[in-house]
Amino acid sequence: MALPSYAGPGERIWYYSFRVVCGAIFLFLILPVLIVVPLSFNAEPYFTFTSGMLSFDADAFSLRWYADIFKNGMSAPNDAFSWAWISDSWSNAQWVHSTKNSFFIAIWVTILATSLGTLAALGLSQSELPFRGALMGILISPMIVPLIITAAGMYFFYSDVGLAQTYIGVILAHTALGTPFVVITVTATMIGFDRSLIRAGANLGAQPHTVFFKVIMPLILPGVISGGLFAFITSFDEVVAVLFLSGFEQRTIPRQMWSGIREQISPTILAVATILVCISIVLLSTVEILRRRSEKMRGIRPV
Amino acid sequence: MVDTALNTTSVADGLLTDDGKSLKAKLALATRRNKLRAFLLVAPLLVFILVTFLWPIGVMLYRSVYSPNFGETFYRTAIAIKDWDGKDLPSEDVFAAFVADLVQAKKDRTIGKAGTRINYEISGARSLFTSSARKAKKLEPPYKEALIGVKEQWGERNLWSTIKRLTGSYTASFYLASLDRRYNKDNQIVTQPEERQIYLPLFLRTFWIGGLVMVFCIILGYPIAYLLSILPLRTSNLLMIMVLLPFWTSLLVRTTAWIAILQREGIVNDVLVFLRIISDENRIQMIYNQAGTIIAMTHILLPFMVLPLYSVMKTIPPSYMRAARSLGATQFTAFTRVYMPQTLPGVGAGSVLVFILAIGYYITPALVGGRTGTLISNVIAGHMQKSLNWGLAAALGSLLLASVLVLYWLYNKIVGVDKMKFG
Incomplete structure (x- = not known):
């Protein structure tokens, strides 16, 4: 909404000062996320800008903390770069180990949460479903219940059934936490879904599963993928359940960061944080592109 | 069989399908089948959530009263x-x-x-x-x-x-303890003396911090949601990234960033020292206390306020404001009397969501809260892991859960949980 030409001086001042205030709030939102990027290239083991960094002295910047991600925990970190070095890093470096864990767990969670959540969302979007509100309330509850209560409950339960300190335990816990996001995202996509297409498909002689894969699925796919990415990031970022449920073997990146922040605060955490910010930028862009695509399919266009 | 046509109460009763059954019965059967089909789609997730989520929580909370x-x-x-x-x-x-x-x-x-x-x-x-x-x-x-x-x-x-x-x-003693009450010599329930109360002040502090974070989120979220809603979609989509990127970024990354910004040797203090506003010896302690918790939590929860506000503001036609102006209202009156009341559902939805998430927060207070910024979740974790007083942890947890559920119910009343959206 541009400033109209008849606006008085008061309105003009208000117009610009409002935008300045909004700009400041946007900076408040985005700066803390971006500030970790330059800090992670610090040559010194500090969490702040050194004077060398401020005068753009090349010596004040280094990649040592990124190298540390691969080296920390290795049996011979200072050897020459070779296949042996890579395999040492791959199997011994702590951060590499937790990265592998994080991806392994998050991928399984994405698969499980997306399939369970999409099915449930299909059911929830049908008007015939009895007790719709109550069911939705139950299925969304993992998002609302404070994490510490969830984690404590699961800790006792998984210890009793022998799943504590196993990958399966962490995967199941994260799946429960991730499904609400899938349910919400896919249900939102289903609201714009034209149900007569299902009948049209059936009318043309397609079996229900053919209708599902050939008609419903392509149309709701952007929503399903966004939901899956939400489930992925939920698991990828989650630390409270991991704190209670995982052993040393199942350490994930957030778990490693948690102990890093609490015990030995080193800029390696900032380097990891920078990589995580990059991952979230990729995920966010994907979700945005998918959302636009889905809007286009439904005929909503940006003005 | 044609005798059923004598039944005149309903036309549908009299109509028959080609296999000779009444249309009404057939319809009822079809509806039942659809209901069942819809339910069967939901069933796997429902069972999964019941077994891996609700049941464990129920069993855990049972420990708050059952101690044999x-x-x-x-x-x-x-x-x-x-x-x-x-x-x-x-x-x-x-x-x-x-x-x-x-x-x-x-x-x-x-x-x-x-x-x-x-x-x-x-x-x-x-x-x-x-x-x-x-x-x-x-x-x-x-x-x-x-x-x-x-x-x-x-x-x-x-x-x-x-x-x-x-x-x-x-x-009942775990619940009494978590409400700072105990039995006296004569088996009567009395309140602990003021200086020995631990949990009531803690609950109060949790709600206080949650409330402050909520208010700050409204103050910061309202202007930018408004700006996003009046800008053309192309521009607002770009600006929206600034809201969504923090939302997608790991909680630990954002908390780490706030430590780097606010600590004694951190960026804010460095800038203040550089500008000679404070001297090098008098650096301000902004983290590992209540202030740090509130700042970091406001930042982390702000997207949860902006998104519902934005989706409500988007639906308000700009012509309402123009109509108010053309009827002689000043910009201020038009805003407070016409625009703002229409955004209240969004404010309510965002506030309840932010408050619910804030009072259950664990990570951020544990990392930047210090002694004065810890919340009820941190104490529950302490009883779970350190003092191993699981009964008390369960009692505190169920009180926290009860307050969250009341608010969740309220949220459901205001917006309906199925209207929740991300991005």
Whole structure:
């Protein structure tokens, strides 16, 4: 909404000062996320800008903390770069180990949460479903219940059934936490879904599963993928359940960061944080592109 | 079969499908089938959530009232003490049963656990139990005098009424403790003296911090949601990234960033020192306290306020404001009387969401909260992992959960949980 030409001086001042205030709030939102990027290239083991960094002295910047991600925990970190070095890093470096864990767990969670959540969302979007509100309330509850209560409950339960300190335990816990996001995202996509297409498909002689894969699925796919990415990031970022449920073997990146922040605060955490910010930028862009695509399919266009 | 046509109450009753059944019955069958199909789609996730989520939480919360350990260890005492009226010391029978239980508990090595349990009620009782259990084998009747001879605390009526209370399988004492209440000598519930209250102030602090974070989120979120809603979609989509990127970024990354920004050697202090606003010695402590928690939590929860606000503001036609202006309202009046009331559902939705998430927060207060910024979740975690007082953890947890559920219900009333959206 541009400033109209008849606006008085008061309105003009208000117009610009409002935008300045909004700009400041946007900076408040985005700066803390971006500030970790330059800090992670610090040559010194500090969490702040050194004077060398401020005068753009090349010596004040280094990649040592990124190298540390691969080296920390290795049996011979200072050897020459070779296949042996890579395999040492791959199997011994702590951060590499937790990265592998994080991806392994998050991928399984994405698969499980997306399939369970999409099915449930299909059911929830049908008007015939009895007790719709109550069911939705139950299925969304993992998002609302404070994490510490969830984690404590699961800790006792998984210890009793022998799943504590196993990958399966962490995967199941994260799946429960991730499904609400899938349910919400896919249900939102289903609201714009034209149900007569299902009948049209059936009318043309397609079996229900053919209708599902050939008609419903392509149309709701952007929503399903966004939901899956939400489930992925939920698991990828989650630390409270991991704190209670995982052993040393199942350490994930957030778990490693948690102990890093609490015990030995080193800029390696900032380097990891920078990589995580990059991952979230990729995920966010994907979700945005998918959302636009889905809007286009439904005929909503940006003005 | 055609006789059914005589039924005139409903036309559908009279109509038949080609296989000779009434249309109404067929329709009902089809509806039932659809209902069942819809339910079967939801069923796998429902079962999954019930088994891996709701059931474990239920079992955990049950620990807040169910604590049979003490009664199982002192099962003879449990029977003998049933008839004690609580006026004088219990009879010799009770003492005899108790000494027998002590001997057995020492042998079974269950005395430590039972001692810990009673220690939650009377501090110091654990060592009284374990030391007396060591000597119990050598005691001779009459046990009453013998036991009091070992330690004179055994002659206190208060101790015995506590023992009687603990021999039951169900207890209210964890809830009393989490509300800073306890039983006095005469078995009445009294409030702890002010200086010994721990949990009520903690709940108050949790709600206070949650409320402050909520208010800050409204103050910061309202202007930018408004700006996003009036800008052309292309521009607002770009600006929206600034809201969504923090939302997608790991909680730990954002908390780490705030540590780097706010700590004593951090960026804000450096800038202030550089600008000579403060001297190098007087750097401000902005983190590891309540202020740090509030700043970091406001930043982390702000997207949860902006997104619902934006989606409500987007639906308000700009022509309403123009109409108000053309009818002679000033910009201010038009805003407060026409625009703002229409955004209230969004404010309500965002506020409840932010408040719910804030009072259950664990990570950020644990990392940047210090001593004054810890919330109820952190204390629950402490009881779970350090002091191992699971009953108290469960009681505190269920009180927290109860307040969250009330708000969740409210949220459902205001917006409907299915209207929730991300991005």
